[in-house]
Amino acid sequence: MNYETHEYDVLVVGAGGAGLRAAIEASAGGATVGLLCKSLLGKAHTVMAEGGIAAALANVDDRDSWKVHFADTMRGGQNVNNWRMAEIHAREAPDRVRELEAWGAVFDRTTDGRILQRNFGGHRYPRLAHVGDRTGLEMIRTLQDHGIHRGMDVHMEFTVVAVLTSDGRAAGVFGYERERGRFKLFRAGAVILATGGLGRAYRITSNSWEGTGDGHSLAYRAGAELIDMEFIQFHPTGMIWPPSVQGILVTEGVRGEGGILLNKEGRRFMFDEIPEPYRNQTADNEEEGWRYTQGDKAARRPPELLTRDHVARCINREVKEGRGSEHGGVFLDISWIRKRMANAEDHIRRKLPSMYHQFKQLADIDITKEPMEVGPTTHYAMGGVFVDAETQMSTVPGLFAAGECAAGINGANRLGGNSLSDLLVFGKRAGEHAAAFARANSRPTADEAQIERAASEALAPFEPGRTENPYAIQHDLQDAMQRLVGIVRIEDEMREALGVLEDLKRRATAAAVHGHREYNPGWHTALDLGHLLTVSEAITRCAIERKESRGGHFREDYPEKAAEFGTMNIVVRQAAGGAMELRRIPIPAMPAELKQVIEEQSK
């Protein structure tokens, strides 16, 4: 078998925010580093992040601190988060943001010249460092431009087929470079998965073609455990019209800047239902909500800035009860601020330039003058590789994970802005600890049989006699997940989904590729199917197991929270026979000092 071999101390799979930050840190730790990108460098899904990076810098409101950020994150995640990760994240995020500035990032400024912070859902104080509504681009470009001078090797447009192991330890990865379709073996002392999300398992999603759960599934197949897979974030505001833009994200920043949600009757329906834990922090009238968005420290948050899971369900309710817009969504209006503000149109264009551009160009809507039509879109996976909070190492020694493909920090629901800070905080930690691990242990060698197996699996779609179109299978999978394991779930439908997935698995074994190995998107689609099927099954099984409603997981047959599920997480792994095995694990008791923080902040 023909393949090229590369060797590194640390191999990073994925070049979004987490992968780049990990690679930078591993290099700084003296490791030789290889960085694999699924696309070109700088195109990863991080560029789509719009609103900002959550960090308690306290530049805009000096009442903010890591403690408030920690409590907000736990409340948003409905207390099933890994509290240690939430603590580390809240404590370290400010340093990670300041570090970006030292590497050349240019955030929007306060009047006294510091990093400006904006309001976002579930964050008590203005906390998101941002650049208009293109913060993700700023972050990835800063990391990219800093990283390329740090001595790492970047391998672009590379598809990973398998994570290799040796005696239960990660030993590297095997895959092919897309341009020529040639196989490559990467031997490494430690492997970091930073592959992002899995939104492509759903029909309506904000994710690009890359978000097929690769890291989740590669880790699972290598023997690692996944956790919290039932928790999917449906972002409340995706574009819904015209059809071709369905799912594209509309930043929460619109609401942070004063945007309001209206049903077709013109009613501001978010005032209708305010969850108990947020009642004393939420405005009960429009006037107070507006003052909050304009920086009045005595005012409470408008209900549009409640957590994403709640806002998405309220929108769903309005549509279901017949008060939705023409195309099955609701209205998001920022143009109304003209009544409150001189130069409102300029202000909107300055604070939300890419939203202005996106609606103008793709939907013929001028957001400074008219409302946008929006509805929920599959956005983010709270679940992922089960990692150690301190080191980000998975249950497979030498295999690390960071960013969206790792899990723990977000619990049942992620707060907007916590993703970019998660990438930085835990990307850095993964890089640091992977470098240390590679230094402390010899480099393992994967046996040739594993490599042969990975190669033959990768080439299987070229075998003659296959008839299934991989794009059609992907489409059917997305349709089933959207219909049966979406924003509102019920046991019968999820059981039906398991049946559909079994059928799709059979069809996927007959997926055919036309043409040859050079830059063949049909081939990539066929291989992505395996990942999508694995994560879809994990989502569905865990969602059946959690018989309650919490955060991003809403069960019509169990619409309330259940105490027994509030103290445990669901873990999934591949059993010896190949079947998916679930177990419940108790959440460790929180130390007294963190409990006290939460109590203080719930007042």
Added chain:
Amino acid sequence: MTQATFRVWRGDGTKGEFRDYTTGIVPGMVVLDAIHQIQATQATDLACRWNCKAGKCGSCSAEINGKPRLMCMTRLNELPIDEPVTVEPMRAFPPIRDLVTDVSWNFEAKKKIKPFKPRTPDAPDGTWRMAQADVDRVQEFRKCIECFLCQDVCHVLRDHAMHAQFIGPRFLTYAAALEMHPLDAEDRVSELRNLHGIGYCNITRCCTTVCPEHITITENAIIPLKERVVDRFYDPVSRLLRVFRG
């Protein structure tokens, strides 16, 4: 359903041809949707790059009816669809397959530019102070999504293939973002002249015209850099002073 024909370039590094595909179109569709539809139903191996589908990542650059554009931001209702819509790869870069080109030169060009080097922090806690007014112009350049359409349309690269001597509008904009960064303490002026070939730009503004982010590349980035080069190397008074000072 309305039908439209797309005349798509199919080929590899050595040869290629246009092939016609007819597909149904619905209101609001962009060129990338049509390419995806063709890919899913008629030509599963049709190679193209894309990621965000919202004009934010700069992956799906192509030449549509002869104009360098992002496929994801080109609405079909802006094009005359009673005739075939031609879609071909960027021509300033070596072809790989179908709509995919080898843009690796761009990553090499960027690496040659001296990286950001901040001045000493302003505050004891290691942070800096910058006014919004002072970062506005840098933020304009930092909107760049690296789609390389400006490189594609630049005649120095496209017609004269001077990739070895000239970094192109994208990286002049990148250099401008660094040079005009309020915190940056590096000096790139002599490299701009000697290594990056800024003199080859004769400000035809083609780059500015095609920029999907509407960055005023020529006036705001390139001309001010040219002025810095001129001030440093061609100003008669400072030349004279250099003679005396040695």
